[in-house]
Amino acid sequence: MRNYFWVFCFALLSACNSKTKQSDYVAVADIELQHEDGYVGDSKCIECHKGVYDTWKGSDHDLAMQVANDSTVLGDFNNVKTILDGVSYEFTRVNGDFNVHIKEIDGSETDYKIDYTFGVQPLQQYLVDFEKGRKQVLRVTWDTEKKRWFHQYGDDTISPHDWLHWTESAQNWNTMCAECHSTNLKKNYDADADAFATSYSVINVSCESCHGPAERHVYWAERHQENIPVANTYLISGKGQFSQMNMCAPCHARRAKLTPNLEPGKLFEDQYLLQNISSDYYHGDGQIDEEDYVYGSFLQSKMYHSGVTCTDCHDAHSLKRKADDNSLCMQCHVPKYDTVEHHFHTPGTEGAQCINCHMTGATYMGNDFRRDHSFRVPRPDQSVAYGTPNACTGCHEDKSDKWAAKQIITWYGADRADHFSDGLLVSNLPKITKADRERLDAYITNLDYPAIARSTVINNLRVSNSKQVEVLLKGLKDPSPLVRYNTLQKFRAMSPLDRIAIASEHLNDTTKLVRIGAVQLLNGVDPSLLKDVNQANLNNARQELETMLFTNADFSTGRLQLGDYYLQNQDYHTAIKHYKEALKKDSLLMPVYSNLATTYSLVGENDNAKQTLNTWIKKEPNSARPYYLRALLQFELKANEAAVSDLKMAVKLDPEDSRSKYNLATYYFQNKNIKQAENYIRQALELEPNNPDYNYLLALIYKEQGKTKESKRLMMAIQIMQGQS
Numbered sequence: 001m002r003n004y005f006w007v008f009c010f011a012l013l014s015a016c017n018s019k020t021k022q023s024d025y026v027a028v029a030d031i032e033l034q035h036e037d038g039y040v041g042d043s044k045c046i047e048c049h050k051g052v053y054d055t056w057k058g059s060d061h062d063l064a065m066q067v068a069n070d071s072t073v074l075g076d077f078n079n080v081k082t083i084l085d086g087v088s089y090e091f092t093r094v095n096g097d098f099n100v101h102i103k104e105i106d107g108s109e110t111d112y113k114i115d116y117t118f119g120v121q122p123l124q125q126y127l128v129d130f131e132k133g134r135k136q137v138l139r140v141t142w143d144t145e146k147k148r149w150f151h152q153y154g155d156d157t158i159s160p161h162d163w164l165h166w167t168e169s170a171q172n173w174n175t176m177c178a179e180c181h182s183t184n185l186k187k188n189y190d191a192d193a194d195a196f197a198t199s200y201s202v203i204n205v206s207c208e209s210c211h212g213p214a215e216r217h218v219y220w221a222e223r224h225q226e227n228i229p230v231a232n233t234y235l236i237s238g239k240g241q242f243s244q245m246n247m248c249a250p251c252h253a254r255r256a257k258l259t260p261n262l263e264p265g266k267l268f269e270d271q272y273l274l275q276n277i278s279s280d281y282y283h284g285d286g287q288i289d290e291e292d293y294v295y296g297s298f299l300q301s302k303m304y305h306s307g308v309t310c311t312d313c314h315d316a317h318s319l320k321r322k323a324d325d326n327s328l329c330m331q332c333h334v335p336k337y338d339t340v341e342h343h344f345h346t347p348g349t350e351g352a353q354c355i356n357c358h359m360t361g362a363t364y365m366g367n368d369f370r371r372d373h374s375f376r377v378p379r380p381d382q383s384v385a386y387g388t389p390n391a392c393t394g395c396h397e398d399k400s401d402k403w404a405a406k407q408i409i410t411w412y413g414a415d416r417a418d419h420f421s422d423g424l425l426v427s428n429l430p431k432i433t434k435a436d437r438e439r440l441d442a443y444i445t446n447l448d449y450p451a452i453a454r455s456t457v458i459n460n461l462r463v464s465n466s467k468q469v470e471v472l473l474k475g476l477k478d479p480s481p482l483v484r485y486n487t488l489q490k491f492r493a494m495s496p497l498d499r500i501a502i503a504s505e506h507l508n509d510t511t512k513l514v515r516i517g518a519v520q521l522l523n524g525v526d527p528s529l530l531k532d533v534n535q536a537n538l539n540n541a542r543q544e545l546e547t548m549l550f551t552n553a554d555f556s557t558g559r560l561q562l563g564d565y566y567l568q569n570q571d572y573h574t575a576i577k578h579y580k581e582a583l584k585k586d587s588l589l590m591p592v593y594s595n596l597a598t599t600y601s602l603v604g605e606n607d608n609a610k611q612t613l614n615t616w617i618k619k620e621p622n623s624a625r626p627y628y629l630r631a632l633l634q635f636e637l638k639a640n641e642a643a644v645s646d647l648k649m650a651v652k653l654d655p656e657d658s659r660s661k662y663n664l665a666t667y668y669f670q671n672k673n674i675k676q677a678e679n680y681i682r683q684a685l686e687l688e689p690n691n692p693d694y695n696y697l698l699a700l701i702y703k704e705q706g707k708t709k710e711s712k713r714l715m716m717a718i719q720i721m722q723g724q725s
Contacts, residue, residue, distance in 0.1 A: 028219060029216070031219050034215065035201075035213075035215050037201070038216065039183065039213045040215050041201065041206070041208075042207055052317055055317040055318045056318065059317065059320075060119070060120060061204065061209070061319060062204055064181040065116055065119075065204050067117075068117055068126070069096075072117045073117055074117070074144055077091040077092060077093050077098045078093065084140060084150065085158075086157060087104060088102070089101070089149065091149075098126075099112065099114065100140070105157060105160070106159070114138075115128060116203075118173075119181075123141050123143055123365060124144055127173055130167070132195035133195055133197050134196060135198075137172075137173055137176075141365070141366060143366075145367070151366065152365050152366045153366075154366055163586035163589075174196045175187075178198055178200075181204070182204060182205070183200060183205065183208050184201035184202070184209075184261075185198070186198065186199050186200070187260065187261070189553065191554075194581070210264060244309040246265060246267060247264070247265070248295070251293070252293045252294045252295045253293050253294075254275040254281060254295075255274050256273045256275075257551050258512055258544070258547070259551060260547070260551050267511065269511045269512065270513070271512075272513075274482055275292070275296060276486065277296070277424065277453060283388045283389060284386055284387075284424065284425045284428045285376075285379065285382055285386070285388045285425055286300050286376075286424055287360070288370075289362070298374065299451070300374040300376075300452060301376070301450075302375065312331070313328060325353070326352075329354045329355075337354070338352075338354070343357065351395065360372050378408065379416065379421065380401050380402075380405040381408070382421065382422075383404070390404060392404035392407065420449040420450055420453040423453075424453050424457060426439070427461060440461060441468065441471040443457055444483075445471070454483050455482045455485070456486075458475060458486045458487055458490060475487035476488065476506065481511040481513050481514050484506070484511075485514050488506065488517035488518055491521055496529055499525065500521075500522065500530065500533065502518075503518040503519065503533075504533050504534070508537045512544055515537075515544055516541065519542050519544070519545050520545060524569060546565075549562050549565055553578075556585035556586035556589050559579070559581045559585065560582045560591060560592050562578040563576070563579040563582060563596070572602050583596070590623070593613065594625065596612050597609045597610075597616075606633065606636065606637060609633055610630065613629055614630075617630070622653055623653065624649075624653040624657050624660070625650070627646045627647070627649045628647065628660050630643075630646050631643040631644070631660070632663075635667075640667070644664065647660045647663055651664070656687060658694070661687075664680040665684065665701075669704070678705075681697050681698050685698065690721055692718050692721060695718050695721075696715075698714060699714040699715050
């Protein structure tokens, strides 16, 4: 049932405190909005909240994006020339406009007008309007502290046609930046036209970015009566960690979008899929490596699990820290932690600052140092074992990790408290012992560990037997939507009937992320097998999945996922369209070549398939995979010698490529070269001793050699292996 706040509609000449009749009240929820989506702008907020507004004014949120003019542009455009990484720049002012003339490494020259500023400290970026509604972020950037121009991705040579070049997709404002730098941002991407009609209500991160559209709140405020409860916007009235995380997380997290537009206050997992603690972005123990925008690391911390929120340390409106010394931490921690007996450093020095041991950091975007918000205890012992960084040698650069590990033992003893990072590190190992696997199975369901860590371990592990499946089934009941989603993904390799059984139970999950994960299990399943699935739940979840896919279609990876979706559902020509668009956006997105070549082959376009693989080999000559796939295509085209040559090249490039060795063994067996067949299948079995296909081929080879006992014994062993799996 809706909870209505009742307000009094009165004539302008009526006294504010005049009594009213019940019939004069209307539901605030039912008022007809006069502003787009109910966003009224800052000017209305100032009327009652000037103090808060003054605190916010000048903050990073206030200055997140501005129209370029004399008061907003900080960079030096006074006829300045510079050359960075082979690119020449000339910055000038012409008739009040800010301009830059760029000569690229390929010799091309173009003039651009700066239309917007982006950010303010310690760097300021600049936006240029392009065709099809695009705004692109210049690579050349102003260092507001050193007062100089510099390059993000410094010391890199970036071709004008590279995905990372500032005119390409990686530096596109609409895709990469816009949602979190303006209020009520609507990307409005047209996938067919590959064009944007992006709009916003306020250019920067204003009051309503966090507090939600305020028109109903203003309606109440202008008609306030003592006996009427405050009709706050839904976020203002939200309390506790849950509400605040939903406020801050959408823009302070590395995540994928599930919906076209950010809705303030809506549950994070109904709008986003959070990036796991992947080795692409984090160190193996969960420390930040690439940018994680804070939320992913904060979720790992004891702070988060103890109920600490952003505003315990940061002012909600100025965004500044509440203190710049250890007193910030002493708000919660007992005084003994700010003593030599705890930190073993001279008071007042850098080594005695809590953040330098417990919040190490990294520099991003060329000059922006950001701290790790996982608030962890230094673990140089993990550095010795796994090569992860630690605060001790990060400061004492002349010392070794072994020295630091011994020093920790001297100060704090040999025992280390149980920490989620121990299991996380093991889960990243290429080979895991049986005992470690059993511990990791227990780790998955241990609610004392952070959900983001448990979901990552689930993602890292391979599932090879029924016992491990039983463990995963428990994960489907986990209280965390992130854990449930990542658990569902582990069932994608199961049989269609098993996937249907699992997906059916989660198509109506309370969280959109999990519903999408469930319907993903049904991609490619014969529609005739889905007749017993609740059709309303199925259609709703499928629509949510397609919304997610098209929401991300302006990314090269989003087009790849769209191509995969249509490939799995046997709409091959649509899949090809999206794969080609993905390569148009990023020609170095290598997984596209594999899937595009496969799809071409499925529709009988073998020449296009071969050309795609040839292009892949040219771009990535040391990769074994394209040679393997081209070999399979060559076999289809009856070019057996070329196929064998490709398989041998694949094995040369990747000695761990057991599949190429198996295919070579199969070829030689079929052509009665039993000696070579046995040679290659034994190499394959050294890598995968329990692979039933490999063992079956060896059994056939034994039979061909007249070794009937060995053949029968191996056949029986295969049956036993299959019974245990």
